[in-house]
């Protein structure tokens with residue numbers, strides 16, 4: 001997939017000053033790298049974050065995405081270096097409308113995996129070739145990865161990215177997302193501790 005770097009600027013945030021870079025990809029979407037400090041040398045902290053409009057921007061409590069994004073930016077800010085790769089693969093790759101359809105099915109009792117299946121999608125329609133290409137493009141072959149998702153971890157390792165450390169990112173559990181987090185642990189194998 002060809003990546004085109006199209007713009008870059010400074011982005012002051014509540015977590016400190018980041019650089020924002022925008023890349024066009026062959027999927028027709030604009031993907032973002034939010035970075036702080038010098039990424040060369042010691043493996044930096046990296047978060048590969050899948051877009052969640054509802055959680056990242058609309059304060060939804062149905063998932064843990066917004067809390068994870070905040071925690072990742074905080075950790076990067078504490079270390080003074082690192083990056084968030086913000087990938088435009090909303091709803092685990094099925095898009096916003098379908099994610100909300102899945103929510104409606106969850107309201108009627110399905111869990112997050114069953115709802116995707118009922119809509120004719122796999123449990124997780126994402127793939128990480130774009131993330132891998134971005135990491136290689138940024139010369140980031142040795143990283144500390146902030147994730148609880150074994151599938152993401154394995155995909156990077158299989159592509160030759162050396163994940164020298166996995167940093168857990170458990171935050172934002174609340175009564176509205178408890179079932180969702182339990183399904184991620186039980187059905188998708190996420191490394192999440194029991195409450």
Ligand SMILES: Nc1nc2c(ncn2[C@@H]2O[C@H](COP(=O)(O)OP(=O)(O)OP(=O)(O)O)[C@@H](O)[C@H]2O)c(=O)[nH]1
Pocket residue numbers: 048049050051052053063064065068089090091092093094098099102103112116146147148149152169184190
């Ligand atoms: N289809 C679907 N997608 C969801 C649902 N809840 C959140 N998402 C999407 O799930 C994606 C985040 O994936 P997660 O499985 O929560 O976490 P992850 O990124 O794989 O793993 P971590 O690195 O540990 O955060 C985002 O794209 C969200 O929009 C849901 O109920 N159904």
Ligand SMILES: [Zn+2]
Pocket residue numbers: 052054055056063064065066
């Ligand atoms: Zn979310």
